[in-house]
Amino acid sequence: MDFSLSAEQQMIRNLCREFAEEEIKPRAEEMDRTGAFPYEIIKQMADLGLLGLPFPEEYGGAGADFLSYCLALEEIGRGDASVGITMEAHTSLGATPFYLYGTTEQKERYLAPLAQGKQLWSFGLTEPGAGSDSGGTETRAELRDGVWHVNGAKNFITNAGTDMTGGVTITAVTGVRDDGRKEITNIIIPKDTPGYIIGNPYHKMGWRASDTRPLSFEDCQVPEENVLGAQGTGFHQFMHILTLGRIAIAALSVGLAQACYDESLKYARERQQFNRPIATFQAIQFKLADMAMEIELARLMYYKAAWHHMQGEPFTKEASMAKLYASETAKRAADQAVQIHGGYGFMDEYPVSRYWRNVKAHEIGEGTSEVQRQIIAKHL
Amino acid sequence: MNIVVCMKETPSTTAEKSFTADMRLERRKEDAIPNPFDEYAIEEGLRQQEKNPGSTVTMLCMGPATATDTIRKALAMGGDRGVLVTDPALAGSDAISTARVLAAALTKIGYDLVIFGNAAADAYGGVVPSAVAEFLGKPLLSYASQLGIAGDKATIQRQAEIGYNVVEAPLPALVSVVKSINEPRYPSMKGIMASKKKPLDTFSLADLGLDAATVGGAAAREKALGAEKVSTQRKGEIYVGNDGAADRVVAFLVEQKVL
Numbered sequence: 013m014d015f016s017l018s019a020e021q022q023m024i025r026n027l028c029r030e031f032a033e034e035e036i037k038p039r040a041e042e043m044d045r046t047g048a049f050p051y052e053i054i055k056q057m058a059d060l061g062l063l064g065l066p067f068p069e070e071y072g073g074a075g076a077d078f079l080s081y082c083l084a085l086e087e088i089g090r091g092d093a094s095v096g097i098t099m100e101a102h103t104s105l106g107a108t109p110f111y112l113y114g115t116t117e118q119k120e121r122y123l124a125p126l127a128q129g130k131q132l133w134s135f136g137l138t139e140p141g142a143g144s145d146s147g148g149t150e151t152r153a154e155l156r157d158g159v160w161h162v163n164g165a166k167n168f169i170t171n172a173g174t175d176m177t178g179g180v181t182i183t184a185v186t187g188v189r190d191d192g193r194k195e196i197t198n199i200i201i202p203k204d205t206p207g208y209i210i211g212n213p214y215h216k217m218g219w220r221a222s223d224t225r226p227l228s229f230e231d232c233q234v235p236e237e238n239v240l241g242a243q244g245t246g247f248h249q250f251m252h253i254l255t256l257g258r259i260a261i262a263a264l265s266v267g268l269a270q271a272c273y274d275e276s277l278k279y280a281r282e283r284q285q286f287n288r289p290i291a292t293f294q295a296i297q298f299k300l301a302d303m304a305m306e307i308e309l310a311r312l313m314y315y316k317a318a319w320h321h322m323q324g325e326p327f328t329k330e331a332s333m334a335k336l337y338a339s340e341t342a343k344r345a346a347d348q349a350v351q352i353h354g355g356y357g358f359m360d361e362y363p364v365s366r367y368w369r370n371v372k373a374h375e376i377g378e379g380t381s382e383v384q385r386q387i388i389a390k391h392l
Numbered sequence: 393m394n395i396v397v398c399m400k401e402t403p404s405t406t407a408e409k410s411f412t413a414d415m416r417l418e419r420r421k422e423d424a425i426p427n428p429f430d431e432y433a434i435e436e437g438l439r440q441q442e443k444n445p446g447s448t449v450t451m452l453c454m455g456p457a458t459a460t461d462t463i464r465k466a467l468a469m470g471g472d473r474g475v476l477v478t479d480p481a482l483a484g485s486d487a488i489s490t491a492r493v494l495a496a497a498l499t500k501i502g503y504d505l506v507i508f509g510n511a512a513a514d515a516y517g518g519v520v521p522s523a524v525a526e527f528l529g530k531p532l533l534s535y536a537s538q539l540g541i542a543g544d545k546a547t548i549q550r551q552a553e554i555g556y557n558v559v560e561a562p563l564p565a566l567v568s569v570v571k572s573i574n575e576p577r578y579p580s581m582k583g584i585m586a587s588k589k590k591p592l593d594t595f596s597l598a599d600l601g602l603d604a605a606t607v608g609g610a611a612a613r614e615k616a617l618g619a620e621k622v623s624t625q626r627k628g629e630i631y632v633g634n635d636g637a638a639d640r641v642v643a644f645l646v647e648q649k650v651l
Contacts, residue, residue: 019461019464020584020585020587020588023464023468023579023584023587024581024584027468027578027579027584030578059580060578060580060581061580061581061582061583062581064581065581069582069585074580074582074584074585075582075585076581076584076585084581
């Protein structure tokens with residue numbers, strides 16, 4: 013058993029750590045306050061090749077392995093969760109479907125500009141009436157004379173409305189399966205398609221600088237070839253995409269937990285009470301020890317889930333364990349970080365209050381904690 | 393143009409430093425980075441390559457066998473190949489030994505333009521560029537804050553107390569650069585992935601035709617006697633109570649030209 017990272021993995025992690033420390037973290041407070049999408053940072057990340065890390069060079073990607081991508085996400089997420097989720101949603105949800113299921117033509121047309129970071133792309137699964145229960149999908153696509161007519165609505169869609177967004181891939185009901193359940197197909201909808209309406213951004217408690225919007229489709233028409241893979245394979249596709257995405261969210265969560273720990277350790281060493289740093293009190297030391305231990309465990313779990321995937325082995329259970337444990341670790345870390353900061357932690361002048369608000373989405377996005385427990389239980 | 397960047401492996405500036413009994417820095421592989429001052433030399437080498445099509449950039453380093461990883465870090469920023477000079481007999485080299493070895497390596501690989509950082513962040517001697525120039529018998533343009541190549545001439549600006557000097561030399565020439573010359577790029581992800589595929593040659597002393605007795609600890613004329621941590625304790629003055637404290641603060645601020 014070898015726990016060491018390759019030279020490339022270490023270089024990618026270290027570069028992302030440096031980039032996050034120098035370019036992202038100093039602007040995190042402002043991004044959270046204004047909610048403005050960080051175009052400048054995303055452009056820098058595109059130039060560094062961070063938006064196409066796990067895709068082959070022939071499409072303009074960096075050709076790095078999946079773990080490298082996760083290591084990068086951890087470090088970017090440590091700098092800021094909004095930037096982290098923008099990168100994750102673009103790569104795992106926006107670009108990966110084209111990479112896994114696209115035709116050669118679709119890869120050239122859609123994946124290449126995404127891997128090169130020239131465009132962002134989003135994935136539309138959630139609907140007002142279909143969240144954890146994706147079987148409740150009501151958006152419909154009907155094929156008439158070689159044209160898909162799409163009608164319906166999606167919500168909470170990340171990267172859906174930025175100036176860089178190229179479009180969205182959505183799940184739509186395209187018929188009824190032999191077993192009586194809905195047939196789901198993934199349809200590619202470019203941004204400028206008539207009848208594709210991009211709603212206003214949501215006001216959010218966290219991840220405030222990431223772009224999250226509702227979308228609606230009113231007889232939105234795209235050509236027949238805009239189907240991703242084969243008709244009726246949509247359910248299988250998005251289940252796999254989400255499972256992979258869970259490892260990525262686990263990595264982001266470890267980054268956020270690490271940021272909570274970094275700030276807490278620093279503060280505990282500086283903050284004096286009863287004429288000594290609070291880090292000298294066992295009550296604080298135990299909190300820090302628990303944080304450090306859980307972060308290390310969460311990190312190992314996402315490494316392992318990524319490793320199973322890279323070996324071509326089943327990883328569904330491990331991905332859910334990693335996502336569940338990492339997001340809940342981050343939640344506990346954020347909670348203790350605020351506690352260690354005391355009254356100052358409740359004020360916005362320290363970043364931990366922002367971490368505390370950001371972390372909640374990690375327990376919800378790409379499958380709630382409850383869904384993760386269901387998936388794990390199913391595999392027992 | 394054949395551009396060679398001389399780079400040293402140093403411990404990360406934030407790494408804990410420790411020394412052996414004979415005052416050699418204990419080097420840990422995991423703390424090793426390209427000397428931060430050399431990042432400006434690497435960047436300048438890459439910029440000169442971009443400005444002078446057809447040029448190649450070689451990263452040249454003398455260091456422990458594990459320094460290949462550090463050379464790869466530089467190659468992740470760009471450049472064509474790396475050369476590591478490594479030999480057990482090089483341990484304990486002083487600045488002159490280092491310069492002797494670099495000069496021999498440069499002679500072997502060939503060069504039109506050699507770029508150095510102006511010092512290394514660990515030993516901070518700052519004499520290697522001039523010593524290499526002396527061994528090679530070639531001009532050194534030191535402390536460059538700007539570098540231009542035109543025809544077979546290199547021209548630099550050297551920042552001085554008031555204004556700057558403009559100095560030129562015929563190629564082949566050596567240049568040492570200061571931090572204000574550029575803003576080093578981040579390596580790109582593609583650069584990192586490409587770095588492992590770039591050729592990296594390793595030379596021993598025998599490959600360079602150098603006698604072990606003329607280099608390394610055996611020939612060192614400098615000897616480090618001690619090393620102390622810089623005290624980071626800040627000097628502060630505390631004025632207490634009503635006894636003219638406000639006046640003293642005002643006087644201090646006036647003295648500092650804040651008011």
